[in-house]
Amino acid sequence: METRELRYFVAVAEELHFGRAAQRLGIAQPPLSRAISQLERRLGAALLERTSRAVTLTEAGSVLLREARAALDAVEAAERRTRRAALAATGHAGMVLAAKAGASSELLAKLLDAYAAEPDAVTVDVFLCGPAEQERLLRDGRADVALLHRPFDSTAGFDTEELHTEGQVVVLPAGHPLTGRTHVRMAEVAELPGLPMPRWPRPDGTYPDGPGPRVRDHTQLHQLIALGRACVIAPESSRAHLRGNVAAVPVLDAPAVTTVIAWPPHSRSRAVADLVRTATRL
Numbered sequence: 001m002e003t004r005e006l007r008y009f010v011a012v013a014e015e016l017h018f019g020r021a022a023q024r025l026g027i028a029q030p031p032l033s034r035a036i037s038q039l040e041r042r043l044g045a046a047l048l049e050r051t052s053r054a055v056t057l058t059e060a061g062s063v064l065l066r067e068a069r070a071a072l073d074a075v076e077a078a079e080r081r082t083r084r085a086a087l088a089a090t091g092h093a094g095m096v097l098a099a100k101a102g103a104s105s106e107l108l109a110k111l112l113d114a115y116a117a118e119p120d121a122v123t124v125d126v127f128l129c130g131p132a133e134q135e136r137l138l139r140d141g142r143a144d145v146a147l148l149h150r151p152f153d154s155t156a157g158f159d160t161e162e163l164h165t166e167g168q169v170v171v172l173p174a175g176h177p178l179t180g181r182t183h184v185r186m187a188e189v190a191e192l193p194g195l196p197m198p199r200w201p202r203p204d205g206t207y208p209d210g211p212g213p214r215v216r217d218h219t220q221l222h223q224l225i226a227l228g229r230a231c232v233i234a235p236e237s238s239r240a241h242l243r244g245n246v247a248a249v250p251v252l253d254a255p256a257v258t259t260v261i262a263w264p265p266h267s268r269s270r271a272v273a274d275l276v277r278t279a280t281r282l
Helices: 003-015 018-025 029-043 059-089 105-116 133-139 186-190 218-226 236-241 270-280
Strands: 048-050 055-057 095-100 124-129 145-150 159-166 168-173 232-235 246-251 257-263
Touching (some): 003 018, 095 133, 105 124, 105 236, 105 270, 124 133, 133 145, 133 257, 159 270, 232 236, 257 270
Parallel strands (some): 095 145
Antiparallel strands (some): 048 055, 168 246
């Protein structure tokens, strides 16, 4: 299958309408219909059920949609990494490091300073992002290397080196009764009245169901906590960014968080290798 065919099929499968899919692709509808029919004949499977009123996916079509999205993402990631590798070979490119905003800030600062002192260091562009976004940036080729946090981020398919393991704290409004405690447990946090956990957006921009407030960044989250509208369980290192209107209490039975540096296993970038080596020496 060609990538062109996969793009055509994904457009039709997502729009469930040949006219809208053709408009989205910038082509006429007849060649799009022919291309999908040819793809079905080649695969020996019906991908779409067509009636005069609707277009729906068959079981085979649902499988191909999932696989086609992954394949197209992989092709785009390969294109990005190849272009950066070509630029790096001429000395005109840097490296993109993705990290979660507000997490492991001290470690990140030490890493950047130590790497900058290396004789062959290149420019490092730091992409600070929301929860789980750094994993997505690394997978789709927009980042060369990332700081990920297990168990929250998946490291499947990446090469990794562990850098730091820490406990977690619950961040509460200053003056809350629990802030006078030396520690709390997960069950106590779950039962806090009026202080639900925040809801972060999914990759498609939608939010999971739940009582917690919708948040998009840590500034917004900390303001909601200070106002007594939410609480959050976060790594111990997040204390460094807290202001006087919130307080942190260790959560004894919260899972430990391990920060790792991750990169694609097929990477041949000398800059990435140097950065990883620097990170493991911190």
